[in-house]
Amino acid sequence: MATDTRKLKLRRTTIVYWSLLVYILAALLWWLISLEKQNQRIRAEQLQLLELQAPQLNPIEKEKRVAVIESLARRNSTKYISEGITFLIVILIGAVGVFRAVRRQLRAQQQQQQFMMAVTHELKTPIAVTRLNLETMQRYKLEPEKQEKLIRIALDETSRLNFLTNNILVSSQLENKGFAGEKEELDFSLLVTDCIKDMGNRFPGRIIDSVIEPEIDLLGDALLLQILLNNLLENAIKYSPATSIITVQLRKVGKQVVLEVADQGEGIADAEKKKIFERFYRIGKEATRTTKGTGLGLYLCERIASHHQATLGVSDNSPKGSVFHVNFAP
Amino acid sequence: MNQPEKGSILLVEDEENLHEALKLNLELEGYGVSSAFDGAAALKAIANEYFDLLILDIMLPEMDGLAVTESIRISNNEIPILILSAKNTSADRVSGLKKGQMIISQNPLIWRSFYYAYTNS
Numbered sequence: 001m002a003t004d005t006r007k008l009k010l011r012r013t014t015i016v017y018w019s020l021l022v023y024i025l026a027a028l029l030w031w032l033i034s035l036e037k038q039n040q041r042i043r044a045e046q047l048q049l050l051e052l053q054a055p056q057l058n059p060i061e062k063e064k065r066v067a068v069i070e071s072l073a074r075r076n077s078t079k080y081i082s083e084g085i086t087f088l089i090v091i092l093i094g095a096v097g098v099f100r101a102v103r104r105q106l107r108a109q110q111q112q113q114q115f116m117m118a119v120t121h122e123l124k125t126p127i128a129v130t131r132l133n134l135e136t137m138q139r140y141k142l143e144p145e146k147q148e149k150l151i152r153i154a155l156d157e158t159s160r161l162n163f164l165t166n167n168i169l170v171s172s173q174l175e176n177k178g179f180a181g182e183k184e185e186l187d188f189s190l191l192v193t194d195c196i197k198d199m200g201n202r203f204p205g206r207i208i209d210s211v212i213e214p215e216i217d218l219l220g221d222a223l224l225l226q227i228l229l230n231n232l233l234e235n236a237i238k239y240s241p242a243t244s245i246i247t248v249q250l251r252k253v254g255k256q257v258v259l260e261v262a263d264q265g266e267g268i269a270d271a272e273k274k275k276i277f278e279r280f281y282r283i284g285k286e287a288t289r290t291t292k293g294t295g296l297g298l299y300l301c302e303r304i305a306s307h308h309q310a311t312l313g314v315s316d317n318s319p320k321g322s323v324f325h326v327n328f329a330p
Numbered sequence: 331m332n333q334p335e336k337g338s339i340l341l342v343e344d345e346e347n348l349h350e351a352l353k354l355n356l357e358l359e360g361y362g363v364s365s366a367f368d369g370a371a372a373l374k375a376i377a378n379e380y381f382d383l384l385i386l387d388i389m390l391p392e393m394d395g396l397a398v399t400e401s402i403r404i405s406n407n408e409i410p411i412l413i414l415s416a417k418n419t420s421a422d423r424v425s426g427l428k429k430g431q432m433i434i435s436q437n438p439l440i441w442r443s444f445y446y447a448y449t450n451s
Binding site: 128129133140146153156 | 348
């Protein structure tokens with residue numbers, strides 16, 4: 001229903017916009033025509049006046065005056081046409097500018113709204129689960145194993161909530177151009193190994209294969225790099241079959257440090273490969289999409305990568321799936 | 331599983347943790363609970379078995395809760411349906427009502443009123 005109202009509003013705005021534009025162009029044309037008509041009338045009247053004065057003038061003088069009148073009329077015509085064209089160009093440039101700005105604004109608004117809906121869902125679910133588990137324990141006397149399980153689930157959900165709020169907070173921090181962060185020399189190999197271990201604990205059913213070159217040091221912000229890797233790993237887990245293998249590689253190529261996360265999911269269409277790093281962008285339409293997410297993860301990864309002078313890209317995995325690679329410049 | 335005292339429920343929710351928590355609660359309340367994790371499995375279960383109530387998440391993989399409801403109603407099945415929606419937007423509620431079901435929130439407090447309403451109906 002919200003979409004219907006938005007569509008109706010958009011249609012109304014479009015109609016008003018086009019009507020105004022057509023009106024302005026028609027008015028311009030009408031002015032041009034009436035000025036030209038006026039110009040011709042003045043010319044005719046001046047010629048008529050000249051005819052009346054003709055008996056007192058010699059033919060050479062008369063011809064000179066006719067030439068002046070004709071040239072004035074021509075100059076006026078040229079002036080009206082060139083001014084008209086200038087106005088037309090200015091109006092068209094303005095119209096295109098307004099059209100594009102409005103579309104951009106509407107798109108941003110729509111994405112923001114979708115983001116709010118997605119975030120609401122993502123935040124409410126862990127809260128609902130945790131609360132439900134705590135209430136269950138409060139209301140019933142449960143066997144120790146069941147109680148243990150409910151506590152484990154509640155803890156799982158709070159770490160998920162923590163991950164989500166971190167994403168939201170860090171992305172708003174990174175929006176701020178003055179954000180410097182705290183970079184320090186760190187053992188990146190160790191950081192990647194720890195992240196994979198944590199993810200393995202969170203998703204015990206999933207197989208994460210890793211080839212980590214030891215002792216790769218990097219100047220970076222440990223929290224941000226963890227968020228980057230966690231997002232890539234979460235995506236790989238979310239968008240690939242439960243039985244498939246996820247591969248993480250960390251190595252040095254020359255002086256560059258290269259981190260790769262590969263999955264065996266559906267892969268990403270070429271047309272989507274650039275867009276997925278845009279803020280709030282999610283593949284597919286909101287109405288038909290069934291995977292959950294906020295559209296912040298990859299945007300955040302891209303921001304964190306560029307904060308570390310690294311590039312983030314995606315390519316196709318073979319035989320299927322995607323490989324996300326982060327190249328840290330030396 | 332214990333013999334259900336109050337009736338049998340089909341619970342369709344793909345979030346594993348939420349599914350488990352809801353299932354445990356319903357079982358502790360004395361309902362018999364069967365599980366489905368997506369729309370297709372839910373439709374299959376409904377075709378094969380009788381349930382007193384269907385609890386359905388609105389956001390499911392491949393086929394969402396509203397589409398599942400529509401399929402059920404098209405096949406003339408009058409099973410009561412409760413939709414779970416974390417979004418709880420008016421758009422969801424209206425399209426849910428149009429398709430012949432009730433929408434409730436994921437807020438656990440509302441579950442109490444659900445128990446009350448259902449057990450006293």
